[in-house]
Structure formats: C-alpha cells, structure tokens
Amino acid sequence: MNPRHVIGVDTEVKTLREADHLLQAVATELALPEGTFGCTHLVRGDRPRVALSFATTSHALLETVRERLTAQGYEVSQGAPDAMGRAVLYPGAVDLTGTLTVAELLSHSAIDRVVVLGTADPPPPDQRLVTRDHVRPEWREGRLVLAAMPAAGGTLVPFEVPDPTPCCADH
Template identity: 50%
Template sequence: MIGLSLGHRTEREAEHWLREIVPPSGLPGLVACTHLVQAPYPHVAISLAVAEPPPGLPAPAPELRDAAGRAAAEHAARRSGRAVLYPGVERLTGTLTVGEVLAVSAIERVTQLGGPPPGPDVEVETRDFVRPLWHDGLLTLVTVPVAGGRVAPFEVPDPTPCCADH
C-alpha cells in the first residue's frame, strides 16, 4: 500500500495527477483512491494498492508524510477512500444493470441513498463517472434514484460549485 500526499487542493487535481502518473494501459489490480485530509491543512491525499508501483512516484514533503500514511492505512483497512482507478472502471460506461456493475468491476456493493439497495436488474446510468467508496470493508457505489426507475451514482461528474451564481 502506498500513501501519497502532494498537497492537491481538489479531488479533480488529484485525479488529473493520477491519470498522468498511471500508464494508459493501467497497472494490473490497481485500486487508487483519494482521501480528504485536514492536517496539516485541508487537501486531498492519494492511496495506491498495487503490486508494482508506477515509476517516478514523488516522496511527500515532510509536513505531508503523516497525511500520506493515514491515507494508506485507511485504504489498507478498507475504511475510507474514494476509488478513482480500479479493476473494471473502464467498462462502467453508459447504462448497465446493478448486476453488470458488480460483475465487471471491483465494486462489491451498490446502495441507494434514502432507500433500499437496488436489485440486480435495476439500471444504473453511469454518466461515465463512477467513484465508489470504501464502506464497511466493501467497495460501495452509492446511488440516487433518477427518472424511469433507474439509479445513478450519487457523485456527479461536474458539480456546480457552491455559490456559483455570485
């Protein structure tokens, strides 16, 4: 398990960095997560679960080593982390059933915010943006109901910033 804390201010920045450092062919079995951390200042740390780390990974600055260690520990314990890269993520495009999401990816559970878990035949509108979370030791996709009896990932690809109209 590798923890990295490079001072990324947003999840988008951290994701962009991950996509630059991980080769286009990916790394077999890689699960890369982002972690919101508060110390020594609010930023996004990264954890990588991979057999062979990509070459050229930078070392965190001394003041960010604790945050990197916490991210790695949380991921290793499967307690927290938002998965960005994981087995099967490239296959989660368009509309799939819950059963298909579970069959083709590392996602282990699908839940629905404010309701019972969707059944295996319920369609998931992926919006080509699927970011599961570690919850209770399982990589879990949290969804919300959308039109037509379908569900969609709770996290949207391009959220409107708070107070965007000010």
Template identity: 65%
Template sequence: MTWYALTVDAGLRDLRSADHLLHAWAAELPLAEVVFGCTHLVRDGRPRVAVSLTAREAESAQAVRDLLVARGYAVTDGAPDSVGRAVLYPGADALRGTMTVERVLSASAIDAVTVLGAAPGPPDPATSLVTRDHVRPQWRDGRLVLTAMPAAGGALVPFEVPDPTPCCADH
C-alpha cells in the first residue's frame, strides 16, 4: 500500500504544543482520510518538533496540503523520519481508562506493546493497561509500538505521561 505523508515544521518547541496542533487540525480540517498524525523531534541547528500527516490517497494528501498552505504553513512531502510518535491514529480515541493489552491491540492501529524492564517478549494479553487517556505509540521498523512500564497491582501504564514536568525547556 502506498502512503502519502506531509510534514509541517511550525517551529514548535515541545511535544505538548505539537499534540495540541494536531488535535486542533483534527477538529478544524476535513482530515477524515488522514490516517496518522505524528510528532518528530528535529535535531539540527534549531531543535524543534515537526508534525507529519499521512493519508492513504494522494488526493487526500493534496487537499490537506492545500488547506495548510492556505493557512500559511510551509508543507513538505514525506515524513522527516521513520520513528514518528503517533498522536492521531485509528482507534486512538477508543483508548480511554483501563483496558487489557489485548483490547488496546484490537481497538487501535497499535501493532505491539513492549514493557520496559520486563522479560523479553510481549506482555500477557490479559494484562491491564491504565491509559491515563494519553497513549502515544511510536513507529519502529514499520510497526506502531506502545512502550509501557509496570504499575501498581500488576498493571501497565504508557511510558509517556500526559503532563510531564519540563526538564529541558530549551532542548
């Protein structure tokens, strides 16, 4: 399957701002045909966070490009890298509250869950995952993978917390 990706470098300095921008576009623009909205850390002479949107059809990508250019954004073809952090993806809105790993995988585009500090291999599908309503998987080798960590009571939580304490505001 061919995918059509676009990147917007809006000069954002943090992931929270990039998440907000992607959610605002999802609410304001006709992005029904956009399948993924990701953030990408850009580490050149001017560190920042870029965002990418990926569609299944060239026409959909072009329509999104035209709308974003009309709003004053500089849009380039392709994603800046292959390891984007997914914010918008099929099933993301269904990942609320506590659910099993099996449900996370069946209800969303997430292909796998890995657990930091655990034995090799995937977690038991019946393991509870407390989503904190903030599930940000990343692309790894063409698969969307959620990194989790152990939590109280044998449950898991996504590694990324919803409201991180900024430690490196000028990264």
C-alpha cells in the first residue's frame, strides 16, 4: 500500500458485504479523511472471516483509530493481514459513480490500472465503465487494480457485483 502506516483489524464478520458496512461505519464514526485506505482481507483456516486494514500517511491518525477500535473490543495489529487487500475506501472512491471512461476512473481515483477479464491488453482510455456505484479494486504487487468485464453496449463493469446472490439462496 502507498501509505506508510497500516493496521490490521480482526473481526468476526463472515461476508464481504458485512465487512464493507463495518469498514464504512468505522470510517464515518472516526471521521477518517479522504486519503485513508480501508481494505478487506479474506482470512481462511480454522476460523474463516473477513479482516480489515486501514492505512494512512499519518501515524497519529492511525494511533487514534487503533485506540478507538481496541476500546470497541477489536484485536488490532501492526500491518495488513496480507498484501492482497480489496479496497473499499481509497482516494477518489466516493466520486466513482455512474458511467465514466477508463481515463476518468484512473485520473480521479487511486486506482492505478484496469484489467479486463479474458484479455491481455488494457482497455482504451475512452472505453466507458458503468460503475454500478460499487468499485472494489484489489492490491496487486503494490498497485491498486480494478478487474472489469465486458458488458452490454460495448461498456465495461467492475467484476464484483454490488449485491451478489448468495450460493444456494433459493434452496
């Protein structure tokens, strides 16, 4: 991650949707500034769950976050749970709504690159991306990368859908 100060937060949350809501609630409650990164991390093993991480350039701010989360009963550690976090909070995230070109997405947010599933080449800068108001890039080799897929009318959409149907929901 680009910011120098990072903490990990262990949770009992089981789904990405719950983790997104918790991360956003913490950010709102603590009035975290725009440049803060907040990510989710899948934790496997005996106790599967979704952990969180917060990153910023301000050590003092991160210490405040650590103290508040510890007081709320969360286990907080130094550093992110892993290097592959899924970004929920990042610079420019709130502005990624509606339909944007790839160039607009890259210039107005911390996202470094867009990859299109099934293709080796990056999308052209003028390609339209329908955000569905849900843009969740992931950290890959120190860069924030959005996975997208082709959609109707020659547009792209983020690979992750805003409201996924749980497996076997109709059984």
